[in-house]
Structure formats: C-alpha cells, structure tokens
Amino acid sequence: MRVPITIQASLFLVGTIAAQGGGALPPVPAPPQNPVTAEKAVLGKILFWDEQLSSDDTMACGTCHLPEANGADPRFGTHPGFDGLFGTIDDPLASPGIVHLDANRHYDPVAAFGLDVQVTGRTAPAAFTSQWSPEQFWDGRATSRFVEPEFGTLSIPNGGSLESQAVGPIMSTVEMGHDGRTWAEVAQKLAAARPLALATQLPADVQAALAQDPTYPALFLRAFGSALITAERIGFALATYERTLVADRTPWDRHHQGDPTAMTMSQRQGFQRFRQHQCDACHTPPLFTDHTYRVLGLRPWVEDPGRMAVTQNFADRGAFKVPSLRNTGLKPSYMHNGSMTNLVQVLDFYDHQIPSFPDNQDPLYAAMSIPAADKTLMLDFLQNALTDPRVAAGLPPFDRPRLRSEQQPNVVYGAGSAGSGSVTPLLMAHQPAVVGGVDFRIGVRDALGATTAVLAVSPLPASPTGLPLPIHVDLPASMLFTSTTAGVGPAAGYATFPLPIPNDTRLQGAVIYTQSFVLDPAAVGGWGIAASDAASIPVF
Numbered sequence: 267m268r269v270p271i272t273i274q275a276s277l278f279l280v281g282t283i284a285a286q287g288g289g290a291l292p293p294v295p296a297p298p299q300n301p302v303t304a305e306k307a308v309l310g311k312i313l314f315w316d317e318q319l320s321s322d323d324t325m326a327c328g329t330c331h332l333p334e335a336n337g338a339d340p341r342f343g344t345h346p347g348f349d350g351l352f353g354t355i356d357d358p359l360a361s362p363g364i365v366h367l368d369a370n371r372h373y374d375p376v377a378a379f380g381l382d383v384q385v386t387g388r389t390a391p392a393a394f395t396s397q398w399s400p401e402q403f404w405d406g407r408a409t410s411r412f413v414e415p416e417f418g419t420l421s422i423p424n425g426g427s428l429e430s431q432a433v434g435p436i437m438s439t440v441e442m443g444h445d446g447r448t449w450a451e452v453a454q455k456l457a458a459a460r461p462l463a464l465a466t467q468l469p470a471d472v473q474a475a476l477a478q479d480p481t482y483p484a485l486f487l488r489a490f491g492s493a494l495i496t497a498e499r500i501g502f503a504l505a506t507y508e509r510t511l512v513a514d515r516t517p518w519d520r521h522h523q524g525d526p527t528a529m530t531m532s533q534r535q536g537f538q539r540f541r542q543h544q545c546d547a548c549h550t551p552p553l554f555t556d557h558t559y560r561v562l563g564l565r566p567w568v569e570d571p572g573r574m575a576v577t578q579n580f581a582d583r584g585a586f587k588v589p590s591l592r593n594t595g596l597k598p599s600y601m602h603n604g605s606m607t608n609l610v611q612v613l614d615f616y617d618h619q620i621p622s623f624p625d626n627q628d629p630l631y632a633a634m635s636i637p638a639a640d641k642t643l644m645l646d647f648l649q650n651a652l653t654d655p656r657v658a659a660g661l662p663p664f665d666r667p668r669l670r671s672e673q674q675p676n677v678v679y680g681a682g683s684a685g686s687g688s689v690t691p692l693l694m695a696h697q698p699a700v701v702g703g704v705d706f707r708i709g710v711r712d713a714l715g716a717t718t719a720v721l722a723v724s725p726l727p728a729s730p731t732g733l734p735l736p737i738h739v740d741l742p743a744s745m746l747f748t749s750t751t752a753g754v755g756p757a758a759g760y761a762t763f764p765l766p767i768p769n770d771t772r773l774q775g776a777v778i779y780t781q782s783f784v785l786d787p788a789a790v791g792g793w794g795i796a797a798s799d800a801a802s803i804p805v806f
Contacts, residue, residue, distance in 0.1 A: 290519045290552040294397045294509050297412075297425035300502045302509055305489040308475040310507025312485065313500060315472075315667050318459045319452070320442035321371060322364050322697050323705055324671055327435065327504065330361045330390040333657050333664040336593040337393025337511070342604070343385035346378045348569035356569050359604030360386040365694070367444035372762035373694060373709045374445070375753075381694070381711050381760060384440045387570070389604040392597060394513050394657070395590035399557050402431035404586045404602045406559065407576045414498040416449045421498055428505035433497055453495040455704055456482040458769065463700045464806055465667035472667065510663050513593055513654035521651075522552070529651050536647025539640040545616075547630055548588045554652065559585035562615075562631050563622040564601055572602070583626050593657050595649035609648055613641045670698045676803045680728075680738035685786035685796030686714045687756030693782055694760075695801035702769035707762055710782040710798050713751050715759035718785045721747040723765065727779050727802070735793055738800035739779045751784065759784070767805065778803040 296302050313319060314327045330339040339361045347356035363384045368374035375381045388404050402408035412426030413419070415433050422429060435441040436452060461482055462468060468476070479485045483493035490499055518537070520528035529537070540546060550556045559573040559582060567574075567584030574582040586602045600606040606615065614620055617636040624632070636644070657664050675696065682690040694709030710719050726740035751759030761782075767773065781800035789796040 290522045291512065291514045292398070292552075294512060295425055296506075296509055297422045297429075299422045300426070300429065300505060302506050303489070306503050306506040307510050308471055308507075309485045309489045310503035310505070311469075312461050312472055312475065313504055314507055315465060315669065316459075316462050317464050317670055317698070318455065318700070318703075319436060320364060321367055321444040321447060321705055322707075323464065323700060323703060324697060325364055325442050326669060327432075328666060329669060329671060330435075330441075331393040333511075333660055333666060334596060335598050336596040336657065337396075338597050338599070339390040340598040342599070343383065345385045345387050347387075350378060352378075356565060358387060358389070358602075359599060359607075360388055361390045361441075363438070363440045364442065365696075366439060369444065369446035371444045371705065371707070371764065373707075373711070373760060375760065381709075386440055388602045389599055391587070392589060392593070393508060394511055395553055395555065395592050396428065396431075397509050397512070398553055399555075399587075400427055401557075401587070402427045403434075405573050405576050406587055408434060412501065414496075414501075416497045421501075426505070428508050429498075429501040432504035432508075433501045436500070449497040452497070452500070456495050458702055458704065460700070460702065461485065462667060463702075464670035464698050466673070467668040469662070469665040469667065471662070513657050513664070515654045515656060516592065517651045517653075519552075519654075530646070532643055532646045533651040534647075536643035536645070537651065539636075539644050540647055543616075543634060543636055543640065543644075544630060545644075549591050554591040554594075555588045558588050560588055560628045560631070561585045561626045562601075563624055563627040564603060564605060564615075566623050567625060570603070581626075585626075591648060592652050593654060595653050596658060609645055610641075613644060617641070670806070676801050678799055678801050680781070680800040681736055682797045682799045683736055683795075684790040685756065685784055686788040688790065689757035691719075691782060691784050691796050691798040693780070693798040693801055695780060695803060698806060699767055699778060699803045700806045701767055701771055701773050703767040706767050707764045708780055708782075708801075709760060709762045710751075710784065711760040712757045713759040713761070713782075713784040713796060713798075714757075714786040714788075715751050715753035715755050717751050717759065719749050719751050719759075719761040720783045720785075721749070721763040722781050722783070723747065724779045725776065728800075733793075734791060735783075735795060736797050737781070739781045756788075773805050776805045778805065 317323050317326045331337045342359050343362035345358045345360050346352050365383055366374050366376045400410050408427050408431035410424050410427050412422035412429040414421040437443045437447055479488050486495050487493040517528040548556055561584045571583050573585040600612050606612050616634050684690045689712050691713040692711050699706050722739045722744040724739040724744040726743050728738045729740045747763045749761040751761045753759040779802050782798040784796045786796045787794050
C-alpha cells in the first residue's frame with residue numbers, strides 16, 4: 267500500500283482548498299474526472315518547474331509564469347507583429363521561447379526570427395485566478411472541454427480548461443516543442459529524466475516527494491496508481507498544481523473578512539473610486555474579473571483578431587479576456603500585447619490620454635474618465651491592496667525552484683576567425699547539459715553554406731598547437747563530429763550536432779569545452795577554415 271507523500275502536505279492542500287468557503291473567494295472548482303490530491307499536486311509542481319519538459323531543456327511552464335510576477339513573465343522579447351517588421355509600432359512585447367527546431371530536432375531558421383530565440387505573439391497571461399476561468403488564454407481557445415490530445419477522446423466534458431491549457435505549450439514550436447513533436451517522445455524523455463535535474467533550491471514539498479520517488483515513473487505511480495506517463499496525466503497533474511495556487515490573503519480579502527486595519531484609508535478610498543468609475547463592471551470582485559472578452563482598441567483589430575479567431579464571430583473582433591486584477595501590482599507588463607509596463611500607463615489609457623482605435627470598442631471604456639486625484643487613490647488600491655504577500659515573497663504554496671535559465675549560463679569565450687564575407691561563425695551553445703539528456707545539441711551559424719562543419723568536444727580547454735587559427739579547445743583530447751551546413755552562400759550556413767549525453771552519473775560536474783570549424787576556401791588567413799568562438803558547458 268502506498269502512503270501519502272507527507273501528512274503535512276495533505277493537510278496543507280486540504281486547508282488551502284477548504285479555506286476559500288469562508289473567505290472572499292469562492293471554492294476552487296475541480297472536475298470530478300480530476301479530483302485534487304496532494305500526490306497529483308506535487309507531481310504537477312515538479313512538472314511545472316522542469317525545463318526538461320521542453321525540446322531543448324531551456325523552458326519550463328514556470329519560465330513564463332513566475333509567482334513573483336503574478337504568474338506572468340518578467341522577461342521581455344519583441345515579436346514583429348502583424349507587419350512582420352521589427353521596430354514598428356505594432357510589435358508586441360511578449361515571452362521569449364526556443365530557437366526553432368525541425369522534425370529531426372535540428373536548428374532550423376524561421377521567418378522573422380531566423381536562428382534567434384522566437385517570441386510569442388501575446389504576453390503570458392497571469393496564472394493566478396485561472397482556476398475559476400471557464401476558458402484559458404487571452405482568446406479563450408483552451409475550453410472547458412478537455413479533449414485528451416493523444417487519442418482525441420473526451421476526458422473532461424466540463425470544467426477542464428486548466429487541463430486544456432496545460433498541454434498546449436508543450437507542443438508549441440515557439441514555446442517548448444520541435445516540429446512534429448509527439449506525446450510518446452515527451453513520455454519517453456520524462457521516463458528517463460531525473461526530475462528537476464537542472465533546478466536548484468527545491469521547495470520542501472518537492473524535496474520530500476523526490477526523496478520518496480526520485481523518478482517520473484515513480485511519481486506518476488504514486489499520483490495515478492500506475493507508472494504510465496500520458497498527455498492526459500501530464501495535463502491532470504499540471505492543472506491540479508495550479509488549483510492549489512490560491513492567492514486569498516490580500517489586504518482586500520482580510521478587510522472583507524472583518525479586519526478593519528487590513529486596508530489603509532487611501533486603499534479603501536481607491537476601492538471606492540474603482541467602483542465609482544465602473545471598473546468593477548468587468549473586474550468584478552472577489553475575482554476581479556468577470557471572465558468576459560472586451561474590446562479596448564489598443565491596436566487595430568486586424569493585427570490580432572483575438573476572440574474572433576476562436577468563435578469566427580465578427581462581433582468578437584479585437585476582443586480579449588478581461589484579466590483578474592489580483593496581484594496586478596506585481597505584473598511586469600499589462601494588456602495582451604505588453605504595450606504598458608506600469609499601472610500609471612494603464613490608468614492613463616482608461617482616461618483616454620493614450621490613443622486607441624474605436625472600431626468595435628467597448629462602450630464602457632469609451633465613456634470612462636478618471637480625474638488625477640482618483641488615479642492616485644486607485645493606484646494605491648491596485649498596487650497594494652490586491653497583493654497577497656505570500657505571492658510577492660514566494661512563500662508556500664507559491665514557492666518554487668531556481669531554474670537553470672536563471673543561473674550562470676554556459677560561458678562563451680575566445681574569438682573566432684572569419685570565413686566568406688568576412689563573417690565569423692557563431693557557436694550555438696545555449697542549452698544546458700544534463701546527464702541522460704537526450705535533447706542536448708550544439709550548433710554553428712553564420713557560416714558558409716553547403717560545406718563541412720566540424721565540432722570539437724573536449725574535456726580540456728586549449729593547449730598550444732602552433733597553428734595560426736584561434737583554437738580554444740584541446741584538439742588532441744577532442745572528439746570530432748561532422749555535419750554539412752544547410753543554407754546557401756556566405757554567412758548563411760548553419761549546422762546542428764546532436765550530442766545525447768550518456769546516463770552516467772560520473773559525468774555530473776564535468777565541463778565540456780567545444781568549438782566549431784568550418785571548411786571555407788575564402789576564410790581569412792588562407793587556411794581554408796573558419797573558426798567559431800568557443801564555450802564551456804557544465805554537466806548537471
């Protein structure tokens with residue numbers, strides 16, 4: 267008989283969910299097909315923060331949904347927007363994802379981003395209060411009906427929007443996946459991976475779970491009764507974890523639970539002005555959203571049709587979901603396109619001090635006007651009275667590991683030598699290396715196309731060679747890998763070197779030194795070889 271992870275974890279989970287009945291927030295809904303359990307929640311937490319869930323080991327669900335940013339993304343990347351051009355007024359500020367990978371999991375340039383990191387077309391929605399939403403994403407395309415994505419069967423007929431959302435980014439070729447990624451590949455990778463091998467500072471509940479069940483098959487066995495890893499179970503676990511992230515200890519909550527000192531006089535007046543200006547018509551307490559889709563006219567709707575792309579209803583053109591304002595003071599950007607970076611700008615927009623586009627615009631917005639004195643009070647209310655201190659401080663249940671992407675990146679060092687067109691090839695060595703990592707790869711770019719590229723991988727940095735080429739690895743100790751560069755012409759070539767790392771714990775703590783050399787008759791120096799920069803990569 268398998269026992270619960272810890273008694274404390276079970277009690278904490280029950281307390282978190284049950285506490286909502288007597289507070290400002292309603293109980294967290296959970297579909298009967300996926301009841302909340304502590305075992306499932308901690309598995310979901312581990313999956314949510316594991317960068318190995320992505321095709322290049324650089325992206326976790328949590329990368330774009332950090333608690334200290336209200337479950338949104340503090341990173342800023344630029345998408346070229348509707349016109350496909352960078353540096354124009356329609357460019358959304360959104361979430362950086364991964365470099366595009368083809369079906370063979372090789373680096374593959376795409377329009378707009380080339381071989382640079384891709385960026386999503388909209389900002390990452392704040393994750394908290396999503397537990398109550400009938401649909402997810404800015405346009406609501408993740409519906410209450412959860413259709414299991416492997417075989418197309420209906421898993422949850424109603425109340426499964428979190429499950430529907432959870433499985434989407436894993437297959438997105440911008441966010442986490444490669445072209446043609448399958449759930450069988452995801453399951454196979456997780457089955458062989460060490461959970462959270464790339465993360466540090468693991469929360470106590472995660473440490474306790476991994477001490478008992480150090481593999482994903484064991485974690486799935488404890489959560490579901492069998493070790494089988496499926497898309498449905500991944501979605502169930504992620505959604506269960508998200509249902510435990512209830513931010514219900516804001517000053518506003520405590521004030522409405524009977525503590526007259528929880529909100530300051532300024533914040534109480536700010537809430538009055540908030541209601542006076544009918545902000546609560548859409549941002550309705552206690553969730554501070556009504557889950558509707560509204561048109562503010564931030565940009566012309568043809569640039570992003572929003573809800574209309576889901577419903578095919580022209581009346582929904584330019585409509586986006588009303589976000590909750592809980593913990594909104596922690597957000598790094600606002601609106602679906604990230605066009606505003608603080609709440610002062612947001613209030614100025616609602617006061618029509620920032621231009622908007624009137625087609626199909628919501629009449630509530632069109633009629634708003636907010637005096638400067640009211641803005642000051644409302645700003646205090648929004649920034650402070652709706653913030654749960656546990657979210658801001660990263661305290662349970664909002665604690666999290668430190669991701670590899672937040673730590674010291676691979677060290678790029680040494681100058682290369684130019685090839686055709688006087689352009690120096692660049693090493694693509696941003697991925698972390700982990701024991702057993704099936705997706706580890708190194709690439710080279712900005713090289714001559716349709717030629718031979720060689721990758722040297724050594725346990726040692728450079729030793730003297732007597733050659734005029736800049737060599738930054740110990741060639742005699744190196745393993746050499748060859749590939750043919752794709753692309754045509756000078757500085758257009760690129761190549762990928764797949765380097766799966768053996769599942770041998772003796773490799774942990776080792777450092778890989780690597781550099782690429784490209785055969786190029788026009789290379790500077792007359793040696794017929796262009797050299798890239800080099801990188802040192804620690805193995806986890």
